[in-house]
Amino acid sequence: MDNTKMHKSLGIDLKAHDTLIRALPELFKECFLNKEQDLxxxxxxxxxxxxxxxxxxxxxxxxxxxxxxxxxxxxxxPEEIILAIGGQLVGLCAGADFWVPYGEQIVPKNLCPLIKxxxxxxxxxxxxxxxxxxxxIGENTCDGKKKAWEILSDMVEMYIMxxxxxxxxxxxxxxxxxxxxxxxxxxxxxxxxxxxDSLLKAVQKxxxxxxxxxxxxxxxxxxxxxxxxxxxxxxxQIGFYDDTERYTKMVETLAKECEEKALSNSKSNDKKRIxxxxxxxxxxxxxxxxxxxTSGADVVVEENCTGTRYxxxxxxxxxxxxxxxxxxxxxxxxxxxxxxxxxxPNTDREEEILKICKDYKVDGIVYASLSFCTTYMxxxxxxxxxxxxxxIPMITVESDYSFSDLGQLRTxxxxxxxxx
Amino acid sequence: MDNTKMHKSLGIDLKAHDTLIRALPELFKECFLNKEQDLxxxxxxxxxxxxxxxxxxxxxxxxxxxxxxxxxxxxxxPEEIILAIGGQLVGLCAGADFWVPYGEQIVPKNLCPLIKxxxxxxxxxxxxxxxxxxxxIGENTCDGKKKAWEILSDMVEMYIMxxxxxxxxxxxxxxxxxxxxxxxxxxxxxxxxxxxDSLLKAVQKxxxxxxxxxxxxxxxxxxxxxxxxxxxxxxxQIGFYDDTERYTKMVETLAKECEEKALSNSKSNDKKRIxxxxxxxxxxxxxxxxxxxTSGADVVVEENCTGTRYxxxxxxxxxxxxxxxxxxxxxxxxxxxxxxxxxxPNTDREEEILKICKDYKVDGIVYASLSFCTTYMxxxxxxxxxxxxxxIPMITVESDYSFSDLGQLRTxxxxxxxxx
Numbered sequence: 138m139d140n141t142k143m144h145k146s147l148g149i150d151l152k153a154h155d156t157l158i159r160a161l162p163e164l165f166k167e168c169f170l171n172k173e174q175d176l177x178x179x180x181x182x183x184x185x186x187x188x189x190x191x192x193x194x195x196x197x198x199x200x201x202x203x204x205x206x207x208x209x210x211x212x213x214x215p216e217e218i219i220l221a222i223g224g225q226l227v228g229l230c231a232g233a234d235f236w237v238p239y240g241e242q243i244v245p246k247n248l249c250p251l252i253k254x255x256x257x258x259x260x261x262x263x264x265x266x267x268x269x270x271x272x273x274i275g276e277n278t279c280d281g282k283k284k285a286w287e288i289l290s291d292m293v294e295m296y297i298m299x300x301x302x303x304x305x306x307x308x309x310x311x312x313x314x315x316x317x318x319x320x321x322x323x324x325x326x327x328x329x330x331x332x333x334d335s336l337l338k339a340v341q342k343x344x345x346x347x348x349x350x351x352x353x354x355x356x357x358x359x360x361x362x363x364x365x366x367x368x369x370x371x372x373x374q375i376g377f378y379d380d381t382e383r384y385t386k387m388v389e390t391l392a393k394e395c396e397e398k399a400l401s402n403s404k405s406n407d408k409k410r411i412x413x414x415x416x417x418x419x420x421x422x423x424x425x426x427x428x429x430x431t432s433g434a435d436v437v438v439e440e441n442c443t444g445t446r447y448x449x450x451x452x453x454x455x456x457x458x459x460x461x462x463x464x465x466x467x468x469x470x471x472x473x474x475x476x477x478x479x480x481x482p483n484t485d486r487e488e489e490i491l492k493i494c495k496d497y498k499v500d501g502i503v504y505a506s507l508s509f510c511t512t513y514m515x516x517x518x519x520x521x522x523x524x525x526x527x528x529i530p531m532i533t534v535e536s537d538y539s540f541s542d543l544g545q546l547r548t549x550x551x552x553x554x555x556x557x
Numbered sequence: 558m559d560n561t562k563m564h565k566s567l568g569i570d571l572k573a574h575d576t577l578i579r580a581l582p583e584l585f586k587e588c589f590l591n592k593e594q595d596l597x598x599x600x601x602x603x604x605x606x607x608x609x610x611x612x613x614x615x616x617x618x619x620x621x622x623x624x625x626x627x628x629x630x631x632x633x634x635p636e637e638i639i640l641a642i643g644g645q646l647v648g649l650c651a652g653a654d655f656w657v658p659y660g661e662q663i664v665p666k667n668l669c670p671l672i673k674x675x676x677x678x679x680x681x682x683x684x685x686x687x688x689x690x691x692x693x694i695g696e697n698t699c700d701g702k703k704k705a706w707e708i709l710s711d712m713v714e715m716y717i718m719x720x721x722x723x724x725x726x727x728x729x730x731x732x733x734x735x736x737x738x739x740x741x742x743x744x745x746x747x748x749x750x751x752x753x754d755s756l757l758k759a760v761q762k763x764x765x766x767x768x769x770x771x772x773x774x775x776x777x778x779x780x781x782x783x784x785x786x787x788x789x790x791x792x793x794q795i796g797f798y799d800d801t802e803r804y805t806k807m808v809e810t811l812a813k814e815c816e817e818k819a820l821s822n823s824k825s826n827d828k829k830r831i832x833x834x835x836x837x838x839x840x841x842x843x844x845x846x847x848x849x850x851t852s853g854a855d856v857v858v859e860e861n862c863t864g865t866r867y868x869x870x871x872x873x874x875x876x877x878x879x880x881x882x883x884x885x886x887x888x889x890x891x892x893x894x895x896x897x898x899x900x901x902p903n904t905d906r907e908e909e910i911l912k913i914c915k916d917y918k919v920d921g922i923v924y925a926s927l928s929f930c931t932t933y934m935x936x937x938x939x940x941x942x943x944x945x946x947x948x949i950p951m952i953t954v955e956s957d958y959s960f961s962d963l964g965q966l967r968t969x970x971x972x973x974x975x976x977x
Contacts, residue, residue, distance in 0.1 A: 245934045245955075247667070277722035280700045283901045284935035297901070299723045302697040307734040308719060314727040481703045481717070511931070514665045515704035535665075 140191050140265075143198065147268035154263040157235045158190060161421065168367060168423045172430070176364060176398070178391035182372050185379060186420070193378060194265040200225050201271070205327055208270040208293075210255055211278055212442050212475065213300065215316060215467050217452065219274075220339035220381065221331045222323045228377030229273070230264035231255035232419030234538035243288055244281075249509045250537040251419060252281045259292050266378065267293070272326070274319070276300055278479040279512055296322055301472075302481055309472055316468040333460045340452045340463060342381050347448035349388035350376065354445065356395035357437045358497050361406040363398040364391075366413070366436025367426040373443050374420045409434040409500040409557045412493060414520070416507040417442035422538060424546070425505045432551045438497045440490055441505075442477075450474040478512035486516070487523045494529055501557045502531040503550065530557055560611050560685075563618065567688035574683040577655045578610060581841065588787060588843045592850070596784060596818070598811035602792050605799060606840070613798060614685040620645050621691070625747055628690040628713075630675055631698055632862050632895065633720065635736060635887050637872060639694075640759035640801065641751045642743045648797030649693070650684035651675035652839030654958035663708055664701075669927045670957040671839060672701045679712050686798065687713070692746070694739070696720055698899040699932055716742055721892075722901055729892055736888040753880045760872045760883060762801050767868035769808035770796065774865065776815035777857045778917050781826040783818040784811075786833070786856025787846040793863050794840045829854040829920040829977045832913060834940070836927040837862035842958060844966070845925045852971045858917045860910055861925075862897075870894040898932035906936070907943045914949055921977045922951040923970065950977055 144151060165186060185193065197206045204223030210231060219226040230236065231254045239257030240248075258264035275286040275297045286297050298315045301308030324330050350373065356363050372391065376384055411434050413425060418441065426436050439445065452470040457463045476486035493499065502524055506513045517533045524531040532553040536542055564571060585606060605613065617626045624643030630651060639646040650656065651674045659677030660668075678684035695706040695717045706717050718735045721728030744750050770793065776783050792811065796804055831854050833845060838861065846856050859865065872890040877883045896906035913919065922944055926933045937953045944951040952973040956962055 243938060245931075247929055247934065248931065277901060280899075280931040281935070283722055284898070284932055287902055288935070288938060297723070299721060299725060299728060301719060301721070301731065302703055303717070303719045305719060307731045307738075311721065311727045311731050318727075478704070479700075481697065482707055509667055509929075511665075511668065511700040512704055514667065515701070515708070518663065519707060 140194070143195060144190070144265060147194075147198075147265050148262055149265060149268060150262040153261055154190075157233065157263050160235065161189070162187075164421055164423075168427045169371070172365070172367075174365070174368065176368070176391065176394055178387065178394045179368055179372075181387045182368075182375055182391075185375050186371065189420070190265045193380075194269060196380065197225060197227065197266070197269045201269070204329075205271040206269050208266060208273040209275075210251075210282065211276045212447050213276045213278060213471055213477075214274045214298065215319070215471060216343050216381070217336065217339045217467050218316070218320050218323060218331070220342055221336040222327055222329055223335075224323075224327070225380070227266050227270065228419070229255060229266050229270075230258035232422040232538065234540075236261060236263070237538060244285060247509055248281050248285075249416070249507045251417065251507055251510075252285050254538065256285055256289060259289060272296060274298065278477060279510075281509070281511075300479060302479065304472065304480055309468075312472045313465065313468045316464055316471075320464060331460065333463065336460055336463050337454065337457070340454055340467070342385075344451040344454075346376065346381055346385045346388070347451055349385045349392060350448040353388055353392040353395060354438065356392060356399050359399040359402070360410070360498060361402065361404065361408065362410075362435050362437050363395040363402065365430055366411070366439070367423055367430055370418060370423065370426050370436075370439060370443060371420075373439075373447060374418070376447065377443075409554055410437045410498055411435065411554075412438050412440060412490070412497065412499040412502045413444070413505055414440040414490060414502060415505040415517070416510045416513045418505075419443065424536060424538075424540075424543070425503065425534065428543070428547050428550050429503060429554070432547065432554050434501075434554045434557075436503075437499065438493055440486075440493055445493065446475050446477070478516040483516060483519075487519065490520060491523065491527060494527075499529065501553065502529055503553070504531055504533040506533065506535045508535055508537040560614070563615060564610070564685060567614075567618075567685055568682055569685060569688060570682040573681055574610075577653065577683050580655070581609070582607075584841055584843075588847045589791070592785070592787075594785070594788065596788070596811065596814055598807065598814045599788055599792075601807045602788075602795055602811075605795050606791065609840070610685045614689060616800065617645060617647065617686070617689045621689070624749075625691040626689050628686060628693040629695075630671075630702065631696045632867050633696045633698060633891055633897075634694045634718065635739070635891060636763050636801070637756065637759045637887050638736070638740050638743060638751070640762055641756040642747055642749055644743075644747070645800070647686050647690065648839070649675060649686050649690075650678035652842040652958065654960075656681060656683070657958060664705060667929055668701050668705075669836070669929045671837065671927055671930075672705050674958065676705055676709060679709060692716060694718065698897060699930075701929070701931075720899060722899065724892065724900055729888075732892045733885065733888045736884055736891075740884060751880065753883070756880055756883050757874065757877070760874055760887070762805075764871040764874075766796065766801055766805045766808070767871055769805045769812060770868040773808055773812040773815060774858065776812060776819050779819040779822070780830070780918060781822065781824065781828065782830075782855050782857050783815040783822065785850055786831070786859070787843055787850055790838060790843060790846050790856075790859060790863060791840075793859075793867060794838070796867065797863075829974055830857045830918055831855065831974075832858050832860060832910070832917065832919040832922045833864070833925055834860040834910060834922060835925040835937075836930045836933045838925075839863065844956060844958075844960075844963070845923065845954065848963070848967050848970050849923060849974070852967065852974050854921075854974045854977075856923075857919065858913055860906075860913055865913065866895055866897070898936040903936060903939075907939065910940060911943065911947060914947075919949065921973065922949055923973070924951055924953040926953065926955045928955055928957040
């Protein structure tokens with residue numbers, strides 16, 4: 138399908154976009170197609186990436202006749218409220234090195250690649266998702282993003298949700314207010330009241346998506362795991378911008394196939410089982426998984442925003458008789474159980490990681506932080522101590538989106554796996 | 558005076574401390590004594606620095622018989638409440654390169670020197686102020702500090718005040734709660750209720766200190782300025798750990814001398830007048846001022862935490878009939894008018910800078926950010942735009958505590974001043 142006309146209508150810089158998109162097939166081949174893979178249901182997810190700036194963009198343009206398309210960069214933006222207003226939520230471009238130099242024209246180089254790429258994606262006019270959205274919802278989860286919103290809001294309409302730094306009573310109250318305010322803002326902006334029924338339906342839809350992902354991840358507890366880490370990462374990444382209902386069905390199908398594969402699998406393998414934890418990994422950032430899994434180990438679980446943090450808890454609908462109850466439950470689900478390093482202290486993350494290590498029979502932890510990701514980088518020290526105390530080997534890697542450190546990364550990770 | 562015995566009793570690493578303190582006289586001579594200076598009242602402030610780890614530490618040790626000594630790293634910690642409990646508030650060591658390598662043993666290198674030095678000062682046991690305190694009050698003004706508290710709290714007793722990221726209604730409410738909670742916490746911890754009278758007296762004391770600093774800075778609006786920028790910076794820095802009442806008197810005396818000097822001064826000078834703005838500058842960080850003022854310009858005002866942000870507004874006592882009113886006014890004073898880059902948006906800072914430029918007849922802005930100080934570094938872009946629109950030349954310099962970039966810094970700043 139030729140998307141040129143559509144991209145032109147979105148104001149895409151076609152020449153720059155061409156350069157960007159031309160690099161993808163090679164990278165995708167290297168990371169996904171060159172390895173052994175026998176799950177039929179993965180073909181859907183592969184096809185989504187192969188057509189990353191095509192069909193889905195077209196769907197979103199069509200959707201704009203019915204409701205808004207809203208962008209975000211973070212799992213704290215409550216998808217339920219966006220769906221309830223008849224909107225679609227899409228995670229925006231922020232994962233490729235291509236966008237970094239564009240971002241560095243506006244924000245300092247000493248900033249995490251995700252933020253620089255996000256700003257660069259808008260500034261370079263090469264992200265169709267950025268061009269399609271009616272609104273970008275930002276959130277104050279780190280200094281870099283918080284201050285970047287001030288720059289981005291000159292280029293795109295923004296609404297910003299504040300975050301507390303502590304899960305104290307005042308902190309929880311502040312977030313409750315922020316969730317309510319978002320709801321009020323969207324109702325007013327798009328002149329559409331959110332009813333109890335529409336919100337309940339939205340909650341059920343997003344709960345179903347999260348349950349499907351939970352079911353998929355559950356199969357990775359098997360030894361050997363029926364699905365590779367990099368394939369699961371890809372599946373989770375797609376959850377950020379695919380249509381929620383279709384995506385849920387596809388993940389269910391995949392989970393079922395993985396369950397059957399695990400049941401029928403009589404082979405054992407002695408591959409080391411790795412937990413990847415740290416900063417989020419946005420499409421097409423597959424670097425750390427690729428290195429680990431081509432170094433002879435399996436990534437069996439990710440404790441990050443493009444892993445368990447995205448889906449592990451559902452919004453409660455028990456005793457919800459009014460919209461206010463649901464909003465309160467939505468607020469609770471996001472603030473209480475997501476153990477983001479933006480919180481201080483964030484001790485629940487330590488317990489969560491230990492539990493995951495036990496449940497997934499983890500042999501070693503790769504703590505992967507994006508360069509200049511202050512919160513996760515500092516928190517690594519806490520996690521290192523906890524891991525040591527519990528005799529779980531851990532290595533910390535800090536990396537950006539470039540491929541210049543690939544050799545060094547491989548050397549360190551291979552040595553780590555060998556010593557497990 | 559030989560402080561060895563006292564330092565030993567505080568658990569200071571005497572050998573490392575010797576190395577640290579031996580470097581100070583040379584630096585002080587270079588920055589302060591080698592220049593022309595004719596203000597008699599400065600001798601007090603010079604003597605405080607010359608004896609930086611002596612007399613004042615002794616006073617604080619003695620004070621501990623009467624009340625607590627409490628440390629902080631930020632102007633958001635309300636001194637009024639600490640004084641009202643009978644305490645003394647001291648800004649802790651965080652300004653010398655000496656401490657950075659110690660800090661880097663625990664926190665990432667990609668972190669601002671102030672935080673690394675602060676942690677290093679404790680870890681190396683070479684800061685007597687750190688050793689003397691009963692409690693450290695931290696605040697969540699940036700990712701680096703927020704996460705560093707988790708590390709520091711293993712080494713020193715801490716209480717942490719949360720900060721909102723937006724000055725929204727919920728944000729203001731959160732901070733009000735935090736101020737109240739601090740008050741309750743200190744009353745309980747030190748078993749001493751804070752009465753309306755004691756709080757009022759404390760408010761008046763700190764207001765007087767701020768008014769004295771305002772009076773001093775006011776004299777710098779004269780052309781030529783009666784006091785150099787680096788001397789004023791030193792005076793302001795000392796305000797963070799000196800005894801409040803004595804300090805206020807000394808600043809009053811100095812301000813009076815500056816007023817008289819300005820009145821009697823018939824000479825004019827054609828030195829360019831510089832505003833320094835950006836990250837805080839903690840003792841002995843005098844680098845940027847030293848370079849500017851030995852390059853032929855005068856720093857006439859600082860819009861930073863060791864400048865106008867520290868003292869420009871007082872706590873209102875009008876209509877304060879109860880402790881709750883005062884606490885509310887304290888909360889308001891700190892949150893509403895301090896334009897820290899931790900807030901998003903922080904547009905009031907733009908207006909403030911323009912007003913300062915006009916009031917102080919500023920010829921050019923030196924935007925001085927500490928390395929890896931994300932919030933101020935990103936905000937530089939906003940200030941650059943505003944300055945440009947108002948035809949005020951601006952240069953951005955990013956620097957840490959080392960002297961390795963001194964040559965480069967001088968070249969850039971000299972070129973900037975020449976072109977004004």
